[in-house]
Amino acid sequence: MDPSNPNGMALPPGSGSKRTRRMRSIQVNAGSSKKKGKEPAQAAYKPSTDHLDTQNGTAAIFLVKTYDMVSTCDPRLAEWAEDGETFVVKDPEEFAKVIIPKYFDHSKFSSFSRQLNFYGFKKVPTKPVRAANNKENAKHVRFYNEKFKKNRKDLLSQIQRSTRGAGNASSQVQEVKALKERVSHLEADLMFMQSSFKNLEEQMRQVLSMQQQQNQHQHQQNGYQPNNQNTLGDTFSPGQGKDFGNGNGNGYQNMPNIDSRDT
DSSP: OOTTOTTOOOOOTTOSOHHHHHHHHHHHHHHHHHHHTOOOOOOOOOOOSTTEETTTEEOOHHHHHHHHHHHHSOTTTEEEOTTSSEEEESOHHHIIIIIHHHHSSOOOHHHHHHHHHHTTOEEEOOOOOOHHHHHHHTTOEEEEOTTOOTTOGGGGGGOOOTTOOHHHHHHHHHHHHHHHHHHHHHHHHHHHHHHHHHHHHHHHHHHHHHHHHHHHHHHHHHHHHHHHHHHHHHHSOHHHHHSTTTTOOGGGTTSOOOOGGGO
C-alpha cells in the first residue's frame, strides 16, 4: 500500500510524495532491464576464507589469489600441470587482458611474473612437442615452486617473499659480511702485489745499471786495445826486425861498426 494514498484510491499522474515517485521509477527501470535481458555486473573477486593454516600462519594474499586464479581459470588460457607440480599460462597476452584484472589492479603479465619471482617461483622450460603444436606451445610459460601445488593450499603459508622475513634478512647480513671479508682479502692481496712489484722494479733497475756499467767497461777495453797494437807496430816494424841481424836496419844505420880486432 502506498503510504501517501492510504485509501487505495487512484491518483493522477505526478501526485504523491517524492519518495513514492522515486520508488515507482526504480521499479519501472528494474522491469525494463529484465525485459531487455541486461546481465548484472560481475561481482569483484574475494579470496576464499579457507586459506588459513592454523599451524604456520596466514598465506600472502597474492599467493591465494594466484592459486584461485589458476584453479578456476579457463584451461585454454592457464591450468595446472597433470602432476599438479607446476602451472602453465598458455596465452600470456590474453591471460593478462582477461584474467589478471579480475584478481589484481593491473593487466600486465610482466608484473605478475615479477611478483611470482619475488616469491621464489621459477620458469620451467617447455618440453618440445610435435611440430603441429609447436607454434602454440611456443607461447606457453610454466612456473614452479616446491610449495605451490594443486590441492595443497595449506602449503601457501610456507612461501615467503624474498624481500622480507627475518630469515632472509639474516642471510643478507651474512652475505654482506662474507663480501666484506672477501674485499678485505682482495685488498691485502693487492697490497702484497704492489709491494712485490716495487721490489721487482728495483731489482730490474739494479740489473739494468749493472749491465750498463759492464757495457761501458767493455767499450773502454775495446777502445784501448787497437792503440796499444799500433804503438808496438811502430817500434818493431817488420822491416826493422828483418835487417836487425846483419846491422843494416834503418834504425841502426848510424851505429859504428865494431871490429873484432878492437876487442
